[in-house]
Amino acid sequence: MRVALTTWLARPLTSFHLVLAVFGLLTVLGLVMVYSASSIESLANGGTTYRVFQKQVIYCGVGLVLFWVALRVPPRVLRRLSPPALLAGVVLLILVLTPLGTDMGTDTRSWFRIGGVLSFQPVEFAKVALVLWGAHILVIKRAMLHQYRHLLVPLMPVALLMFTLVMMQPDLGGTIALGVIPLALLWFAGAPLRLFAGITLSAVSGALVLATTANYRLDRITGFLNPDDDPQGANFQARQALYALGEGGFFGKGLGRASAKWDYLPNVHNDFIFAIIGEELGFVGCVVVLGLFATLAYVGLRIAARNTDPWIRLVAATVTVWLVSQAAFNIGYVVGLLPVTGLTLPLISSGGTSVVTTMLVFGMLANFARHEPEAVSALRAQGQDRFSRWLRLPMPDPYRPPARRVRAPRSAAPAGRPPLRAGRPTGAVGRMVVHPLDERRRGRRGAPPEQRRRGAAQGGQR
Template sequence: MTVKNDSGRTESPWRGLGEKFRRVLNTPQFNYKVLMSVTVILVVIGLTMVLSSSMVTSIDSDTGVFGEFMKQAVVVAAGLVGMWFFLRVTPSTVRNLSVIFLGISVVLLILVLIPGIGVGGTEVGSNSWIRFAGVGIQPSEVAKFSLAVWGAAVVAARSRVSSSARFVLNPFLIVAAVILGLVLLQDDLGMMLSLAAVVAAMLFFAGVSTTALMSVLAVAGVAGVIFSLQHAFRSARFSSWTETFTLSFDEATSRGATFQSRQGILSLSDGGLLGQGLGQSRAKWLYLPEAANDFVFAIIGEELGLLGAGLVVILFGVLAWFGIRTAMAQNDPFLRLLAAALTMGITVQAFYNMGYVVGLFPMTGVQLPLISAGGSSAVVTLASLGLLANIARHEPATVSSMQHEGRPLIDRILFLPEPEPYKPGQERRERVREQPKRYGEPVTRRRQPPPGEPVRPGTSRHRGAREPLPEPRHRTSQQHNRRRR
């Protein structure tokens, strides 16, 4: 179908639809509303799938049908409180707290390595959890968030002083190497991948050349492969990955190293286009290990089919797209770097989890953010998305629209303050105002009497003392007119 314009030329109707779509994308507050909507949808899907996939294991552990679901609901509620907090906080406050966040994460990473404090995680051979009063904390999740916040603050601040790449990036690279080393000592390659995504996003948006960035990633990849081959259980995962990728499972390993991957593929294949129906999975009846955690995407494919699994993929793709759009729309370098790092840290982990479930990547212990059952992962992810949405609220067009049209309904419901516009150099100006300087003696001091001249009686002047300026004389209107004549 074609349409003729006023000049008689033939135009495709898709061009008009494209223009309308671009106008919608450029609407103020659109990035913010999309990020909030995607977060709510993923939270609802996650709670629903945790309830469906954990019923059997909850009954088997004598906690009732809703045992695992209630734990996840409490965790999600705590994460929503954290999300609300980071929606309200100002960017300057986040920047000032970045050092505290980094210090807490480093202390937790060290504590998890102490025997008797750190416990094993979902990944075989890893030691990446701390438990306090029955509550599990994964320090590497906290470190991913802290590294993004602190790295964005440091790189943005040093980039204002110098254009030298070494001066700007060296502190960030040193701290990132320390954190990656601490996570490596925990034998948690999955979280190392998420942290590497944060580092790569920070370097890319800081302006590092593509050649240097690919070189750094190549070195990190080779180091990860060498480290993996040093452990028998990790090297076995590479062989099981080749079997899963080619769908040629060996009977000798299908009950061992490739058992979980094979069950995940069978679960996905049972779903078909529309799925078996919500709650009708057969793999969750103790056939598929970690059905509510690492392999929850397989349960989604089995119960909701290709359409349900495709919806989850699309939602994380939309999250990645609008997160990067939010970063590109910022004038503040700190918010631009932080938005990119937070977006990549969440979405790379999500796509890697879904990728190894379908056999595209070697299997690790990373969770599917907001979908898998997990404590610290849900809390940190929701806090990160709250901060990302807050960054979207501080886009220049969004700030201007809220100043002229008022805050949207969601902001009024959540009692969110009006975002403040970004003023280049405001931080430096405030720092200079707090430290006033004196440039010699004041020029308004009265002439001091020469040595030996007596001081007039009735005055308190002495040599070196300051005196106030004389009071200004105000002319009357008659004097003023006389003066003009």
């Protein structure tokens, strides 16, 4: 069994198939659990049990299109689009604070309403844009990252600007998820540990300040520190989630039989859907969910380690940490290990923009998996596999590092030789630059015999 697993993991397209498997299982599980968790609320508010589920299916359809597009677009094109994507993300975060944005019945102005039916949350798009652009900047400056000013600028000023815009909505959960991205980028770029000590201290101080500036956030913190206080107020959701997990037992009550969704647990199909999984599918269902996200962590870091393109390595590792950490935050506050932050469980919770964005990220991961050097060689030697043919994917291109050009020093033209044309560097042949040492050697070979002997004698004296 161990030998068979090791052999399968060594296959060139294992990463690609693992991404597709995790993506498909999480999507199907999410649709099933959203329908089960939202059926009672949908029936009470819309007269049909499919009201929330229908929206989720529409968003999944949009996400599948973006998944396929991200799977087909070459990584070099994605990298080229990262600066305008970041600009668009910042503009959207600014516009959502204007009357164009809406609060969707909550205390945060975080959405754009589309057609009165669908909604769009720009912070989710801004996360993807920050990952792509941040990796692009760090790869460009990778030779200077040993200096703090090149390591932190312009990444951290732009990230702080986005944090400020998200907190003005205000959206603490979105800020926390967004804050994971620059930390992951700096970590995988090789930033020193002492830098993370300062960033962590600043982040904790900022979180404490933000927690005390709004009463509902302060209630969440105090409720977490005192779980037995105010069971009908600040601790109501957290307590009901623990009751639901406890009633599920080892194998659960059965699909569709949870009692928490009968208005005992608010937002059960969104923020607290893991509690319904625990009640209906039991401990076994919770372990399956944890196993899927653990597999995502493994395959995402595997893709980053097996690629040679430094930009792909940074993006793959960062989006993996982002998705897995968001799942950890959500599961952590459902089981009572963290304060409630309002983050969704990726691909499982009901939430339009979150589902669409997560599917886009999975498409990029699958694309990067097909650009592993061994995968590229196998596809070019053996042809497309079954999934690639079914999805009509183009053949991936091997990574070609940028050519290093050496600028030859300018020198005066020898007597009797016509001067070089203006604008042409010394030693240049077309767009390639010949190394000065090669020029010197070629010049000696073309010199008269007595000049070559004199040069050799001078070299021996030196």
